[in-house]
Amino acid sequence: MRRWMTMTVALALTSGAVVPVVGQTLDETELRGENIRLREEPADDGVELALLQGGEEVEVTGVPVLVDGHAWWPVLVVASEDVGWVRWEFLDGASPVAAPALVEEPVEVELVEEPIEEERPRRAAADEDDEPEEDEPADDGGGGGGGGGGGGREEGGGGGQRERDAADEDEDEEQGGGGGGGGGGRAQDEAEPEPTVEAVPTVEAVPTVEPEPTPAPEESDDDAAADDEGSEENPIPLGAAGDVTSATGDWEIIVTRFQRNATDEVDAEVEQGERYAIVEIDLENVGDSAGNVGDLLFAAIGDSGTAVEAGSCGEAPEALDLDEEVPAGEERSGSLCFLIAEEDVDSLALRVSERSAPDEALVWFALRDE
Helix, strand or coil: CCCCCCCCCCCCCCECCCCCCCCCCCCEEEECCCCEEEECCCCCCCCEEEEECCCCEEEECCCCEEECCEEEEEEEECCCCCEEEEEHHHECCCCCCCCCCCCECCCCCCCCCCCCCCCCCCCCCCCCCCCCCCCCCCCCCCCHHHHHHHHHHHHHHHHHHHHHHHHHHHHHHHHHHHHHHHHHHHHHHHHCCCCCCCCCCCCCCCCCCCCCCCCCCCCCHHHHHHHCCCCCCCCECCCCEEEEEECCEEEEEEEEEEECCCHHHCCCCCCCCEEEEEEEEEEEECCCCCEEHHHEEEEEECCCCCEEECCCCCCCCCECCCCCEECCCCEEEEEEEEEEEHHHHHHCEEEEEECCEEEEEEEEEECCCC
8 A cells, every 4th residue: 555645845935135225314414535536327427417515514315325335425515505426435424324135034844744545454353263173983882782872972963063063054154154254354464565654755944045145346546546536545647627616716727838947037136045946727617607716725735734825926817817707618827836844845836725614625736857
């Protein structure tokens, strides 16, 4: 006999969704750093909307998202009301948003076993009885007296034999049907052996697979230099444009020429160890409204750390009017004159900042002799 068993295994496995927020909220905060680019989309190659600087107030308008390993926050610039995205490292109080790990719920295993019907072999209704023993014939008596006694025994023996024969016939009739059934039972015992119980297979639990972390893309040296362009460590070179975003307007400035020794061109005397230097620039108002050049502060700084403001040497040829108001979209060109120490000539850089915050640089330009 074959024993049948049905087993059903139900498995449930789900994976966690990546959520770009890890319990972090910001409301109103300030920017930190310099030359912070406000993007239209949360990506390094997104359209640049504005160039911001540290200290500007912004309002966080939503939750951060994770793009290419960087967390981006949606912000509203309070001063200009520009709306866009900035990376988390430029927000005061923000921290990196970690990508959540893949989550696997426990595996539920359900075993369903159907009832097993076993057929028990039928036993014989009765065991086979022993065959009746036959009576041995009586011995003939010897002598005359013995003959009479023998006749008496023969008669008595004959009567007993008839009774036994009748009883045997009745027993044979009873065993006729029962014996047949018993024979059938023995035949069935020989034909159907005891059933073998099959072993129930063991179901192994499904192992939990830990997801492999996705490595953050490494930033190349070129990308780092591009992000840091215009800083004190990586000033904008001569002839290249630098974007200046201030609270009063947006400008594009190009240093077109640097004269490290312009003492002969300036009608003023200098003391020993000093000289005049001239920086020629092109300036364009790229904002939406008119801006005053006087809102910007230009200073030459060398290794000594002394900041020398433009106009410190008196009248310079074709000097830039530092009090002029420039309409939106128009350009101005002119020179800036500085009285500097000779020890700073080879290490000079031009720092542009807001006059209201002179020590907070908006952009740096390298000054190299032409």
